Amino acid sequence: MSTLNRIFIKFALLLLFVALLIGVISSVAFLYPESFNNWLPFHMLRPMHTSAALFWIICGASGCICYFKNQQYPDDGLVKKLTTIFIVTWIAVIIAAFVNYAMGNFGGREYWEFPPYLNLPLLIGWLAITFLILRGFRKDTPAYEWMWMTGVVFFLITFTEQNLWQLSWFRESYIREVTVQWKANGSMVGAWNQMINGLSVYVLIRISGNEALGTSKKTYFLFFLGLFNLMFNWGHHVYNLPNANWMRGVAYAVSMTEWVILIIIIRGFRKKLDESRKLKHYLSYRFIMAAEFWLFANLFLALLMSIPALNRYTHGTHITVAHAMGTTIGINTMMLLAIIGYIFKANELSERLKKVIAFCIRFNNYSLAVFWLSLIIAGLIKGYIMVNQPDMDFNSLMKPVLPFIEAFAGAGFFVFLSLGIIVVIFLRIKVEKPNH
């Protein structure tokens, strides 16, 4: 692997560490604002936490795609150049964004709070990886390459869409401005899921030797179902906005197609057990198993939240946070660690370290379960009060909610600990250079 690519993947891991660490600090600042407001206020911490998490996922996924693409085209100068342009601009801009955060310069919107002009170099960098992925793309390629391509192209589209607010036409109506913002955000999640799913299919093929997985009808079916949902299932963020009723209808109907995925998971459960017995000695497979558990749990939650009549109780509450963090930590992070573990050959670590990692995966699952359930209970209480006693003042409303936020913060510390240990072990792995 090229030095730059290795640095980029390690940079992504470092972002994960930063996201976890600042996440723990933010949760304390959320509970005790009086002690933090003067030196490290929540509105400074939260952007650092969310941006680090977001960039971890995008850099992690794109860094791994760059690695596999460079493996496919070892002697292609253009591929190398495009990889370099992408990696160098992204590392530079992300560092610039954090410097701005530290100096208190904001100006963007949720998740992208840095001064908006920094989006331009990010866009240019992403164009480079888009050209890279389209280079040599064949229509009869296995499903995982379709997923990488789709993820990269749709990230480009949704990232651009996320910046449309800078044109005044979009800001002339607040409802339009918010609808487009959350349309872009919702679809962007679908875009990085495509990249990560493609990578995990690829790695699963490599470790199981089952090439058929890359061209099976089921894989293609799930790919298209995912794409369909990426495109049209973002409306649950904005159900309560007074925009056209058909928008809600389309989002609601499309989101219900995801029950099919839930049924496929349940029906494939026994086969999964057999598979896991065969593959559990691969460290990467253990991450994938954890991801599949969290996929099931979060998909079920998402399906319920996509029904407007239930969304009335969950929207604007911590259930949304449970879903956002449950998916980014439980699914995206676990899958990316599986893929990076494969690339870094974590399976060749000493038995002792492998045991530590396996323990941390299990410990993280338990901590994340407490974390996730606390947020759901906090959200249920808040949602119930908001709907049934809309006139209650804010501080009385939060009183019964706060004990569960405390439980969430406590569990969050253990999530940081268990994932933090894995990140440190991965960062210390010496990845050998290619021998040519």
Next chain:
Amino acid sequence: MYLKEAISLPVDNPYLYQMIPKTWCFLFTLFVFYSTLVYIYSNPETQKTKVPKDVYAGMNIWQQKNCHTCHQLYGLGGYMGPDLTNMASDKTKGPAYMKVFIQYGTNKMPNFHLTETEVDQVIAFLKWVDKSGKTRVSPQSVHWTGTYIIN
């Protein structure tokens, strides 16, 4: 049983293979078309008049000071403070009440040391948001199919 086996088979039929890029392009076209519709029709009738300058200024302050990390508009944002969508028209609160919070902060909300004009601009922005709709969906708007019928 047959279906289950068929699904796990590889796509060996050349006809099916051709369908993959075609389906992708079809969905992509649909996406472009749908996005255009959303851009145009997401603006409800209520906001057809020109936006005053101070509203834009207030919107920029809202972003620069990261108010959204603690407050929600239409339920979107952080959860440390209350949702501010319809506070301006709230009979027990309203602009004067909000002004005190924004100007001085509290022990939970930081003081942003905004000038008098800036505070007024933020309030103008929040009043404009308030006019765009209600953040809480009324029980009457919930349709039996589970969706909402608003307006």
